[in-house]
Amino acid sequence: MKTFNIGGVHPHDSKLNADAPVKELPVPQQVCVMVSQHLGAPSQPIVKKGDKVKVGTVLTSNEAFLGAVVHSPVSGTVNKIADVVDASNYPKPAIFIDVEGDEWEDDIDRTPDIKREITLDAQEIIQRVKEKGIVGMGGACFPTHVKLMPPKDAKAEFLLLNGVECEPYLTCDYRLMLDHAEEIMIGATILMKALDVKQAIVGIEANKPKAIEHMSEIAKKYPGVSVQALKMKYPQGAEKQLIKALTGRAVPSGKLPINVGCVVDNVATCYAVYQAVQKNMPLIQRMVTVTGPCVSEPTNFLARLGSPVSAFLDAVGGVPENTGKVISGGPMMGKAIMNTEVSSVKGMSGILVLPEESAHRLPLYPCIRCGKCVEACPMGLEPYLIASTTMAKAFEQTEKAKVMDCIECGCCQFTCPANRPLLDCLKLGKATVGKIIRARNAK
């Protein structure tokens, strides 16, 4: 079975209650929609207090190339536009909407029928994807239309669909592949048309045999789309690792996937593209896994964006008593959230509740130079070296050690027997060196 060649770790996959059916999260009384939910230039709100909105009404504008707009996930009245704290407690602008009824914009097709015929041409598809605010749903929130417009000197050969879901606990992509395989395949065909590529490969890890079987079955009907089972290894869902695993190509340092002829999209993004192009549906809801070892019934919810985290937790029977930490995303790359009133965003794939005993860092010991972090690093870096040069503020050395190639997957810290805060140092080093490089380029 295929996989990527260097590094990687094997955390326990902990996919709890993955076969339970998806529930729909009730629409809350009030939603709080973050104005910027993507990577890139910030958006500006175009509605004002008192405006009536329907589901699918555009709320923000963004003229930048690397930008994505946000649509109203509910119908109702704009209560206020104010700063609200995000997951790390920094105030960010948000639009509060009081929910009244559930009225949708007229052009959205809400029928469950699957629409197979693709009528739009490549340019129209890209325009539609941009208009409907589609971003990468794996967590990074990179605007999808940008991926569909490769630079002139590069040509896409493969469309790779990421159904790996290598993060432990998360099951939302798995559910999506079982429930909406057909739509994902049509989404893939749409993306292939937009990119003018002939081949699409869906990568799925071996711990999801049902999904592999089901997707392979459906894929037979779609020319050019194939499903590839992959050996279980974290971080296979990272772009560069997935490219290596599926095509055998290595993305050179400092280059983009398109430089080796690949475009990678998450299966959830693919589904969102289908919804946008075939059904005219903007990105207003997503699948969110609510899980954790103490959660009585881990469930996947289909939830409107802007629902507070607390609503999800209430829906699974409240916060378990011995909760130590709530994480947005998976346990490897997710981020602890500081209060449960923060609202869900396009990139929030899961809410993981960890009990007190596994929520804390383990005692710190000195580095014994065992080199396990070097072995585990999927980018072939030397995390211990980057960490020590960062701590010594020797940033020229940090830069030479290729810190900018770090994908912040956390394999080094996961594998470290001395519990060194390697990832923290790497992130700090990457941020600082990034600043230094930008200052140098600006000169």
Add this chain to the structure above:
Amino acid sequence: MNDSTTLIYAIVLLAALGLVLALILYLVAQKFKVEEDPRIDQVADALPGANCGACGKAGCRDMAVQIVKDPAYTGCPVCNEENVARIAEILGRVPEKKDPMIAVLRCKGGKINTEGKVRFEGLPSCSYANSVLTTESGCPFGCIGFGDCTAVCAFDALHINPLTGLPETDPDKCTACGACTKACPRGILEIRKRRDEEGRVYVGCMNKQKGVYSAKVCKVSCIGCGKCVKTCPQNAITLENNLAYVNDALCISCQACVEACPTHAMTIMPLDKKKAPAAPEATAQTI
């Protein structure tokens, strides 16, 4: 040839060789002599010698070269009066008058005045913590307290007070070099006039949020009420983005604002310079 003549030959030969080489060295030294102003060494001696880099030069000697060369040069930012007087004497210039400065921390949150709502267990570095969370209490502008500033202080003048969790400046050691202001990822430290006699007045808060939000995270935050602006006889206080700022050049340390501030964000240091709170006026209605 007997032993003694061998000995004499050797001595004479070596002596001659030594003389010739010494002559060559002397001539080369004369030819390539570098004329250096002897005052540079003297000035370098008179400088603090910490090589702190606050002036932007490679070190104290580099600074001395600059001072001697350029009469208009304003000089070392960390020199105290004594240093300045000595340099002026060496160079025969009039000693430059400058107000003594000190680093102040514009945050009074810490462990006492804020309530920790989460616990941060990651790398104890302010610049890292700044990228992943606000503070444990939730203030996005306040001091994180891991001491990036204390680590860069070349004069051992900044220390984290374990009681408050905030860095404190040692007024005897601080030279106002400004290294800490650059190290702080949130720019909370500021170099202000020392005013040891009358007390330095500043706003001990950096929170630019509206009062309702800042008051939620900290007991002593500036809520932007503007009382200080109205009280100030010098018009030295401005209010921008819900945050007051005392203009150091205009302040006369009258302390009217310190008394007016409802949240005690307005600060006077050293603390013993604070006027005793006015005794409550006796009223006629005592029964």
